[in-house]
Amino acid sequence: MTKLKDVYPLYLNNKAVQPNTDLAVTDKFTGEIAFRTALATPDVIDEAIAGAVRAAEPMARLASFEKRDVLAHCVKRFAERFDELAYSLCVEAGKPIADAEGEVTRLIDTFRIASEEATRNYGEVQPLDISARAKGYMGMWKRVPIGPCSFISPFNFPLNLAAHKIAPAIAMGCPFVMKPASLTPLGAIIMGEVLAECDILPDGAFSILPAARAGADLFTTDERLKLLSFTGSPGVGWELKAKAGKKKVVLELGGNAAVIVDADADLDHALARIVFGGYYQSGQSCIHVQRVIIHENIYEIFRNMLAKKVKMLISGDPKKRDTFIGPMISAKEAQRLKGWIDSAVAGGAKLLAGGGCEGAMLEATLLEGCNRDMEVYTEEAFGPVVILSKFSDWQGALEEVNDSKFGLQAGIFTRDIHKVLDAWDGLDVGGVVVNDVSSYRVDNMPYGGVKDSGLGREGVRFAMEDMSEIRNLVIRRV
Structure with missing residues (x-):
């Protein structure tokens, strides 16, 4: 059986950093401490956001094939580390091994879908000559990355629900900072370890930051972030939306289906x-x-x-x-x-x-x-x-x-x-x-809810839409 390490880092601006070992994560079946990882302080979170801001322009300039290749690398590495990823879910989430293996399979699927969608960021040519005043005009639009994104993921699917934020962001060309659930941070940390192998990603493209809720307000309130995507409880989600300011907010919340x-x-x-x-x-x-x-x-x-x-x-x-x-x-x-x-x-x-x-x-x-x-x-x-x-x-x-x-x-x-x-x-x-x-x-399907279940849709292509803005171009023939 795979074994976990005793200590794991956080990832700050693409690099493994070990400022402390303050977060103890338990084996949910035995109750014993399984490993420790670092907790990000507000200063570290601020540094990560500044890095994401610096990375926004070079991320937006990445070619479609470059983003595809980063995601394809992740698919390959996750498949190679399949048993390790499944075992980590058994330990940190208490997930039965068959369910854990199913989630790793979905993690790989999600990154594979994103690798394909990275080359399908289409726009549209639009006729504007709908009246005499617009004769000679034509329009077209494309989707451009929204910019630095903030992601907060929950404990119950530590791999795949994080993947549904990370993979579309890379496919769209958005740098991000992620706060994984403190109860189950290891899945996101391992994703950070794999992404750190990709030299093509500009410095600041990603940060994976376990953090105490009390010190993590910047993930929600910082105006440099252009989108907040949160998956978790309705009580927390709607509170975060109220504090998010002008940024776009996507909420995947609860249900009683x-x-x-x-x-x-x-x-x-x-x-x-x-x-x-x-x-x-x-x-x-x-x-x-x-x-x-x-x-x-x-x-x-x-x-x-x-x-x-x-x-x-x-x-x-x-x-x-x-x-x-x-x-x-x-x-x-x-x-x-x-x-x-x-x-x-x-x-x-x-x-x-x-x-x-x-x-x-x-x-x-x-x-x-x-x-x-x-x-x-x-x-x-x-x-x-x-x-x-x-x-x-x-x-x-x-x-x-x-x-x-x-x-x-x-x-x-x-x-x-x-x-x-x-x-x-x-x-x-x-x-x-x-x-x-x-x-x-x-x-790959649109996934999300109405009423207290949230706002917006995930599923790779649909998440990419939320992580982008439409930029219009009007041309007058003279």
């Missing part, structure tokens, strides 16, 4: 996918299946199938190949969700599976009969709990999906194309997934 299972669904297929969507990586995904709305004609049989399957899920050490449920990110978070489960049961909900908790290990939990004012219904669980309800009318099911302050993605299992189109038109979410769960994402 719903899935509808109609009477004509393939129940075995729906069962397998909902178990995956509800409990993979201990439910710590903003599009994890939290609410399952089942047609009354199949409710009892599907509920029983689901309860039986959930009880069979194996919990334990994420480094073991047969583990499906690993630890939550901390005992505090497990106890928070355990409290919501207990409160729901005390309020009349029925516990169909799970409910137990020891340290950071929360059992895969299945509930029915939850009221719509319970926290486990209204809030983002962000853990291994799924709640069931039944419906009789399709429109009523759609309304129940929409009965949420969140709107990230939703899944529907049905064979009726008319119901599919009703859902696409009527669900107030960023994406509708048919015959699969809300948790499904491919890394």
